[in-house]
Amino acid sequence: KFDARFEELGADVKHLGGRVQDLEEDREAAITQTQHFETLLSTQATQIASLFRWVDDLDNRGRRNNIRVRGLPEPPLGETENIDLTLQTLFNELLQRSHDTPFHLDRAHRALRARGAPNSAPRDVICRVHHFTLKEEVMKAARNMPSIIFDDHTVELFQDVSRSTLLARRELKPVTDQLRARSIRYRWGYPFALHVRADNRSLSISTPEDVPDFLQALELSPVTVLGWFGGDPNAPPPPLPQRQPWRTARRDRRRPLDTTRGADRSSTDPP
Structure with a gap:
């Protein structure tokens, strides 16, 4: 009887050893596949960042002739605004030309957002100069001036760039x-x-x-710079979900029979 139980126990151990070996092989395969996915994701992240830079460059190249004017006051509510004439006067003053000198603008408009409160800063004016060389002359003249005063207001000129x-x-x-x-x-x-x-x-x-x-x-102080491609590149990955450890349930083989439950069932079940 003891030999039979010993042989049964040996068969169980052998069976468990085979299952453990299968689990180890599956774990090695999962680790290899995970490393492959990590390498693939890293490569794709680099490619997406490169595509992001080139798309952003295309957006900025489409804005090469644009000038963003900040500080031009907005007219009171209900009054129309002649932005083209205002910009023509401003740019001709910067270039030291007569105010009525023609200045070709493809388009000019306020920033595409709702108008703020009366005491808030005016919206920026974005315009596109038809000739790139003329736009560069305006920007160079603005950079050479310490400040630009137009209609008793301080005005600033910037190169229009993407968001x-x-x-x-x-x-x-x-x-x-x-x-x-x-x-x-x-x-x-x-x-x-x-x-x-x-x-x-x-x-x-x-x-x-x-x-x-x-x-x-450059021997500068270290600073924390977030990634402008989306997310922080130095942030650690999120923790993996942890499984609960296995626990062995205690069994009582000599559990007494529940006679009450059987009696209730026999009394309620139909004959």
């Missing part, structure tokens, strides 16, 4: 603040990049991953 480029520049503001504090000149590049030339070296930031090496090369 994603503005977001990326906003994320890199801690970096540009340090560059200005150290009197290090920088310029923005297209596709989006931050270029610096210092000590006969050319350094640039084109992706969020370039920020740590850029700061270390």
Whole structure:
């Protein structure tokens, strides 16, 4: 009897060993497949970031002739606004030409958002100059002036860029603040990049991953820069779901028979 039980126990152990081996093989296959997926996702993330940069560059190239004018007051409610005439007068003043000199604009309009409260800042004016060389002359004249006063209001002129480029520049503001504090000149590049030339070296930031090496090369303080391609590249992945450990349930083989339940069933069941 003991030998029979021993042989039965040995067969159970052998069966469990085979199942454990199958589980280990499945685990190795799952790990290999997971590593393959991680490599594939990393490659796709790089490709998506590259596509994002080129699409953003195409958007900015379509805005090369645009000028964003900030500070022009809006007329009272109910009155019409002749933006073309206002911009013609402003740009001719910057170029030191007569106010009635023709200035060809393809289009001009206020920023496409609802008008704010009466005490809020006026909406920006975006215009497209027909000739690129003329637009560059206007921007160069604006940069050479310490301030632009038009109709008793301070006006600023900016190159019109895409929303994603503005977001990326906003994320890199801690970096540009340090560059200005150290009197290090920088310029923005297209596709989006931050270029610096210092000590006969050319350094640039084109992706969020370039920020740590850029700061270390210029001996700047480390800053945390979020990824402008969507999400933080330095953020750790979310934790994997944890399974509850197996627990062995205790069984009482000598459980007494529930006679009450059987009696109730016999009394209620039909004959």
